[in-house]
Amino acid sequence: MDNLYRDFILEHYRNPHNKGVLDPHDLHFADSNPTCGDEMSMSLRLDDGKERIADVAFDGRGCAISQASASILTDDLRGKSLDDVRAMDPGELLDDLGVPIGPARLKCALLSYKVLQGAVQGGAVAWPEEAEAVG
Amino acid sequence: MDNLYRDFILEHYRNPHNKGVLDPHDLHFADSNPTCGDEMSMSLRLDDGKERIADVAFDGRGCAISQASASILTDDLRGKSLDDVRAMDPGELLDDLGVPIGPARLKCALLSYKVLQGAVQGGAVAWPEEAEAVG
Amino acid sequence: MAVEPASPITTRTIGPGAFSGTALRGDFPVFDAPTRQGKRLVYLDAAASSPKPRAVIEALADAYAHHYANVHRGIYELSEDATARFEGARRRVAGFIGAPSEREIVFVRNATEAINLVAYSWGRTNLSPGDRLLTTQLEHHANIVPWQQLTAEVGATLEYVAITDDGRLDMDDLAAKLANGPKLLALAQVSNALGTINPVAEITEMAHRAGALVLVDAAQSAPHMPIDVRQIGCDFLALSGHKMLGPSGIGILWGRRELLDAMPPFMTGGSMIIRVTLEGAEFNEVPYRFEAGTPAIAEAIGLGAAIDYLDALGMDNVREHERLLFERAWAALGEIPGVRRLGPDDPDTHAGVISFVLDGIHPHDVATVFDHEGVAVRAGHHCAMPVMTRYDLPATTRASFYLYNDTDDVDALTDAVRATQQVFGG
Amino acid sequence: MAVEPASPITTRTIGPGAFSGTALRGDFPVFDAPTRQGKRLVYLDAAASSPKPRAVIEALADAYAHHYANVHRGIYELSEDATARFEGARRRVAGFIGAPSEREIVFVRNATEAINLVAYSWGRTNLSPGDRLLTTQLEHHANIVPWQQLTAEVGATLEYVAITDDGRLDMDDLAAKLANGPKLLALAQVSNALGTINPVAEITEMAHRAGALVLVDAAQSAPHMPIDVRQIGCDFLALSGHKMLGPSGIGILWGRRELLDAMPPFMTGGSMIIRVTLEGAEFNEVPYRFEAGTPAIAEAIGLGAAIDYLDALGMDNVREHERLLFERAWAALGEIPGVRRLGPDDPDTHAGVISFVLDGIHPHDVATVFDHEGVAVRAGHHCAMPVMTRYDLPATTRASFYLYNDTDDVDALTDAVRATQQVFGG
Numbered sequence A, B: 001m002d003n004l005y006r007d008f009i010l011e012h013y014r015n016p017h018n019k020g021v022l023d024p025h026d027l028h029f030a031d032s033n034p035t036c037g038d039e040m041s042m043s044l045r046l047d048d049g050k051e052r053i054a055d056v057a058f059d060g061r062g063c064a065i066s067q068a069s070a071s072i073l074t075d076d077l078r079g080k081s082l083d084d085v086r087a088m089d090p091g092e093l094l095d096d097l098g099v100p101i102g103p104a105r106l107k108c109a110l111l112s113y114k115v116l117q118g119a120v121q122g123g124a125v126a127w128p129e130e131a132e133a134v135g
Numbered sequence C, D: 001m002a003v004e005p006a007s008p009i010t011t012r013t014i015g016p017g018a019f020s021g022t023a024l025r026g027d028f029p030v031f032d033a034p035t036r037q038g039k040r041l042v043y044l045d046a047a048a049s050s051p052k053p054r055a056v057i058e059a060l061a062d063a064y065a066h067h068y069a070n071v072h073r074g075i076y077e078l079s080e081d082a083t084a085r086f087e088g089a090r091r092r093v094a095g096f097i098g099a100p101s102e103r104e105i106v107f108v109r110n111a112t113e114a115i116n117l118v119a120y121s122w123g124r125t126n127l128s129p130g131d132r133l134l135t136t137q138l139e140h141h142a143n144i145v146p147w148q149q150l151t152a153e154v155g156a157t158l159e160y161v162a163i164t165d166d167g168r169l170d171m172d173d174l175a176a177k178l179a180n181g182p183k184l185l186a187l188a189q190v191s192n193a194l195g196t197i198n199p200v201a202e203i204t205e206m207a208h209r210a211g212a213l214v215l216v217d218a219a220q221s222a223p224h225m226p227i228d229v230r231q232i233g234c235d236f237l238a239l240s241g242h243k244m245l246g247p248s249g250i251g252i253l254w255g256r257r258e259l260l261d262a263m264p265p266f267m268t269g270g271s272m273i274i275r276v277t278l279e280g281a282e283f284n285e286v287p288y289r290f291e292a293g294t295p296a297i298a299e300a301i302g303l304g305a306a307i308d309y310l311d312a313l314g315m316d317n318v319r320e321h322e323r324l325l326f327e328r329a330w331a332a333l334g335e336i337p338g339v340r341r342l343g344p345d346d347p348d349t350h351a352g353v354i355s356f357v358l359d360g361i362h363p364h365d366v367a368t369v370f371d372h373e374g375v376a377v378r379a380g381h382h383c384a385m386p387v388m389t390r391y392d393l394p395a396t397t398r399a400s401f402y403l404y405n406d407t408d409d410v411d412a413l414t415d416a417v418r419a420t421q422q423v424f425g426g
């Protein structure tokens, strides 16, 4: 299967990092992928200044791409400021996945990004342009 | 123009027979051609037995085809029984016109027939099949 | 699976008296080229939309090139020609579904619009607060959401016939809910999510006895089996041209003449009127009353060509062909550990549509690996979320057959299942 | 008029900086063959529907042959390909009409459906008993009847802006009726029955000042002149693909994003939902919310190809070309005794559509003689009966120009008028 599902994607899928719900948390948001109905939620705990991410967890069932993407994305969040998170480029997450994501799977790959942005921006955000192209 | 508009069609168009409204009359009916909105009415006077047509007139503005057709059709009605009229074949009227009637003009050619049938059948009738084919 | 030459035309026949799917692939240009990965395209997504045979594409191109003009009111050769072909297609459709008259055939965009037309026009005229409508749990969203909107608007109640664990309608529940006196029962002849074939003639009889009209969603049946509205006995029937080899943008609503005659227009505008004044309008006869504006002229003609193609094969043969493919695929999938198949076992009640899930592998990932293998399947909720909810699944993978499929395609399907399990299992 | 060879390709250019209509005829296969009477086809019925250039027919055939699958949810190459092309067409349309975002482009069947969508979705949500809507006396039935139905349903009042003797909107009457506070003004940019070009940007400004939204029916303008919704300033715009070289069965509703966002769905079913349960549904974002069911996929792609063809010519050039044909035809018809031309004299406010009547000859008969001469024109009420009533005519004959017409066609038109007069006069 060449590089369609790299081992590390499958590893993240089978043993996702940061999975579950943080309780208590400062921020929480859930959203879904309209093409398949898969839902994902994210809960965030902030530091004392309420400026930086102290801890994060995601929850929900989904495909290997969406689960690995959430696992990889959340691994990288601790210590980041909310402003940094808001400024994150979805393209970087796609790069981090390291496998080619066809247009029909972009929403799978970017659902975690959308949920995270919803959490830090205080409400649902639009899909990143990358994922819009094919409706 | 070859036989597109034979002289006798134009003659009937310019000087239509039986044009006007009979008053009093026994039967009266009006209908229209949905493709152009042209309207036509027919009034009939019956004989004493109320069985046969004593006199007939048609009214309304329209194209050469519809006017000539009404003129020719009404010329032939006096003395006919209502049953004979009900049994009339629209194809014969088309033959009587003696010019080729394209599908888009069939409703023009058969409007008089439809109005006549409406008068003798006591209410609007469907278009003859010939005129239905092309909506 | 090895790369095969494009569309090998063989004379191998699948099943007695039927045709060869392998040979028919030669009629469909989409099979001429290999996939991006260099594989032979194994198209198992007919239930979403079917490929088009050359005959349909050529009929369309010819209609646009040499016989195209607006219809119905043009007093010139080209328009008369276009009109005759357009109305000829209407007659072809009437013949295909056994409609007593082509005047009962309304051209719409797709099955979805057909159902919406009935919901808006019949529904808003005939439904009162407190009335009931009945549909089923196995419907496509197109046969659910319009009824939800309608019943919410008029204050009526929408009920759903339950489905069994193996994806059939629960006939006891149907009888019980018909006893509540719904005004209309709307149901699919074939479920796109489960493949179930519902006994629509029998159900229509039950519904009529209970005083309910019946709308049959034939989107998944009309392409795959003989349909006869008189034999079914139903009151409305909806279908989509694009699922039966025809163009996109054209579909059919059939309705009994006396019902259509009594229904107000849905959309309004040109062609559907007799007279318009500043005070109001007088509407044309059916079916024109329901066809506002310029219709999908060439697409209707293309649908006529699709029907010619299907008629030449014979719908009985199409059904038989797919039944054999279903039997083989159902059995083969049943032998692979970790595969869960949905829907009924009995090939008499299961069309050529197989929904399945692989243990521990999300259907989206299944479809991605399949794509890599050249096998086009659908993954998701198939616009039938209540079915997913019923079986507590987020989604399924669905393989659906048509006349151009053959046993090699069934093998490709099972090979792809094994390849997927290998990627995720190893 | 002598029989000419089919589609002579010349390099003669009509007008400075423009293209040659004669040469462009070579792009349209319908001109390849002579008419039944052996005449060169002189097609003067673009206002009803336009012929299709080879580029569009080929784009359609190619889409069906090699890039066709259902869109939006298929996780396989062919579906991704079809989806990208379909959404690419949406972007092309957005660019063509100057829409700020392709998310504001809703694919519908035709202009009629676009207007009905607004009437049903916006209208039933935003109109209350006693409210007013405003349209005009020169509209196509598609821009009258939906508003009659809507206002009758909600108990609102529909008013009509009067037209002058020469077929222009009466601007004083417009101002007076805007002062009554209508919620929406629906008007055509170009009248299909009179050819009048309405100053829609100026009118939109007046309407907005009066607090009315504006829907522009661009069915007759989008094919023939540059359109920019930002420059017009309107709120909704409707057009039909089949009148602008595109396939039948595809049209566009454009609406301001914030208006569309606030509107409930019109038709419901697949693709336009986010979630469906037995209790109800949650709807998708615009434009998908308004595109229930499988759309006219290949037809949208074909419309994209039509736009490419028009863009290559330049819409300014198309307009200029037609203005020259109009001027010549208007003047020539004016010189023939017994011809009455309708609509404004000024070429700045008259598109390439000429409605006329011949003294003592019914327009149907005119069209029949024209057809005999190879000249395809329309005769009737042009789905604008209130215009006929306004001028106390049963019907008119209408000649409408497009990019493939040339001055020979104008001569054919006047020759045909004379031939008709001869048949009826002599």
Ligand SMILES: Cc1ncc(COP(=O)(O)O)c(C=O)c1O
Residues within 6 Å of the ligand: C270, C292, C293, C294, C295, D047, D048, D110, D111, D112, D113, D140, D142, D143, D188, D190, D191, D192, D217, D219, D220, D240, D383
């Ligand atoms: C001004 C105008 N509006 C609307 C329409 C309706 O277009 P369609 O029939 O494509 O919906 C037409 C078509 O003739 C038109 O000329």
Ligand SMILES: Cc1ncc(COP(=O)(O)O)c(C=O)c1O
Residues within 6 Å of the ligand: C047, C048, C110, C111, C112, C113, C140, C142, C143, C188, C190, C191, C192, C217, C219, C220, C240, C383, D270, D292, D293, D294
């Ligand atoms: C059972 C069923 N009904 C209705 C539809 C809707 O068809 P369309 O999208 O062509 O309107 C589908 C299409 O998937 C279907 O499978």
